[in-house]
């Protein structure tokens with residue numbers, strides 16, 4: 152999973168990552184920026200170091216790898232050098248599935264991360280591009296994280312993963328990003344006074360926030376993948392849309408790649 156900031160993958164795919172990890176699969180999160188701008192008091196190298204340490208801890212809690220690339224937060228552009236870097240990262244991991252943002256999003260870093268990953272989607276298989284890393288013989292399946300943006304078209308819930316069983320683990324991983332969930336996001340969202348002081352109270356509070364509720368679109372997708380009886384038990388869900396670039400999987404192919412989807 153490739154997010155713009157250290158916390159994006161956790162929010163959108165932390166539960167799915169935990170399920171994969173528990174089943175013995177290898178998962179890696181990459182943050183394309185180092186998070187060195189999104190804070191009201193700290194900034195620069197000190198903040199980047201703090202964000203990287205938080206990401207590493209979140210990865211440890213999920214049982215996955217977490218890498219933070221050293222690009223400035225809030226200033227990301229879809230440049231050729233970063234495209235080549237993303238191509239190398241996907242090849243080095245020999246990824247079966249790559250998940251990132253959609254290119255319509257409020258945050259420029261999310262948009263350009265989306266473009267960088269889309270621009271890599273075909274090129275990972277082209278040997279003469281970044282020839283110092285071996286090109287992939289099999290093009291990965293590329294997916295988008297869920298979002299609520301409506302223009303030019305709304306997100307489509309092609310895949311729904313029931314993350315109810317690992318929701319506590321997901322929240323615990325998010326809890327590692329203290330500078331985000333307890334400092335920056337409450338400050339910029341103007342709900343700073345809500346944040347409890349104690350460690351346990353914070354976890355309970357974070358769990359009570361907005362993440363993973365089952366909407367009508369999510370329910371329809373859950374029904375498809377789990378059957379309506381099983382899907383009615385789902386309390387938290389993560390959704391993904393299939394990108395038009397990269398391998399186009401059949402339903403059977405999706406079930407092979409996401410073995411947690413079972414009727």
Ligand SMILES: [Zn+2]
Pocket residue numbers: 155156159258261
């Ligand atoms: Zn972000």
